[in-house]
Amino acid sequence: MDKEFDGTLQGVFSQVMRLHFLRTHSLLEKTGVYPGQPPLLYLLYKKNGRSQKELAEKMGVKPATIAVMIKRMEKNELLERKQDEKDQRVSRIFITDKGKEVCKNLIVIHKEIEEECFRNFTEEEKIILRRLLMQVRDNLQTICNGEKVKCPFEE
Incomplete structure (x- = not known):
């Protein structure tokens, strides 16, 4: 790694994203979910x-x-696909009971990761960090909207 880049805000942010991904992946492996x-x-x-x-x-x-994702998750019995009753061209996707149980486990895993990430933070620091990250998100969302890039976080 480039030591000069590692010390920059972008470098640290990249490291945090990578470590978060690795930790999430290691916990998800136990559930069989990608x-x-x-x-x-x-x-x-x-x-x-x-x-x-x-x-x-x-x-x-x-x-x-x-x-592709649905097909893989159907194979693992997490989801099932059914034709829409009113429009046979539309496939509707339903979570199975097994999928609901896995989802409950995922909620616990995500709470565990959040606890690990913010273990030594005060409530005030968490509030400030949340506000700052929302500002970063909003900045990038504005740019994506200007470039007509669909953002999955918009309602």
């Missing part, structure tokens, strides 16, 4: 029976990516 799959489970846990198109839009990924 890193990109929890957001899909969460979306269906909140509102079951969404269309593939809606899921792709909410997650900010291409429909082909969602299709």
Whole structure:
């Protein structure tokens, strides 16, 4: 690694993102879920029976990516696909009971990671960091919107 870059704000931010990914991945391995799959489970846990198109839009990924993800998760019995009763061209995706249990475990894992990340922070420091990260997110979102890049965090 470039020692000069490591000390920069961008360098430290990159290191934090990488370490967070590695820690998340190590905990997810125990559940049999891949890193990109929890957001899909969460979306269906909140509102079951969404269309593939809606899921792709909410997650900010291409429909082909969602299709592959769903197929893999169907194989692991986390999701099931059914044709829409009113429009046979639309596939609706439903979380299974097994998927709901895995989702509950994922919530515990994400709380564990959050606890690990912010272990030595005061409540005030967490509030300040949250505000600063939201500002970074908003800055990048503004730029993405200007470039007509679809942001999955927009409602």
